[in-house]
Amino acid sequence: MVNDKVVSRFTGTPTRENGGIIGKEPLYPPDEVLDLLDRRSIGAITLWTNDCQKDVQNLELDHDGVIKLIRNALRSGRFLNSQWCQQKPGGPxxxxxxxxxxxxxxxxxAxxxxxIQYYVKFALNKSGKLLLVVSCHTSS
Structure with missing residues (x-):
């Protein structure tokens, strides 16, 4: 069974074609994401995939550490692309x-x-009140 349920605010038809790349511009304005993090703090995020939960645990980060990393990425990091991500095989x-x-x-x-270079990937949920953190790990 194919699951194409989209839980993010940005909608469309999920695809793995072209590596799932949607575009080269942010889907979610950085100022809006920063405002959400400021207003809701740790209530603003959820570690949406099992891999993300494991990576955050391996990095020994708590929710505040993840929020700090996302803030730094938005303020001084480099946007890579927007892309489709699936929570788990057959999942949303x-x-x-x-x-x-x-x-x-x-x-x-040492x-x-x-x-240390980090890679973070996230989406806003449909209501825009929760940041779904999909990836949070060091870059290889």
């Missing part, structure tokens, strides 16, 4: 914006601060 779809952002992180094993 979300039209997402993808960003990379580099942050200085203290690396205990005993110094190193620049």
């Amino acid at each position: 779809w979300a039209a997402c914006d993808a960003y990379t952002v580099t942050q200085a992180e203290w690396i205990e094993a 005993f110094k601060s190193l620049d």
Whole structure:
């Protein structure tokens, strides 16, 4: 059975063609996402995929850490593209914006601060009151 249910505010027909790329402009205005994060704080996000939950756990981030990373991505990161993402095989779809952002992180094993590049991908839900975080991990 094919599931093409879209849970994001941006709608359309989900596809995997062209890597699921929708476009080269953000679907969700950064100022709107930042405002949502400011108004609702940790109530503004949900880690929408199992992979995202695992990645955030591996990074040892709490919800505040994820919010900080998204804020940094929107303010000083680089927008990559917008793309279709599926929650799980046969599950619902979300039209997402993808960003990379580099942050200085203290690396205990190296005993110094190193620049670490992160990849974040998210969508606004239909009501625009919840940010669905699809990916949050370091870039390889």
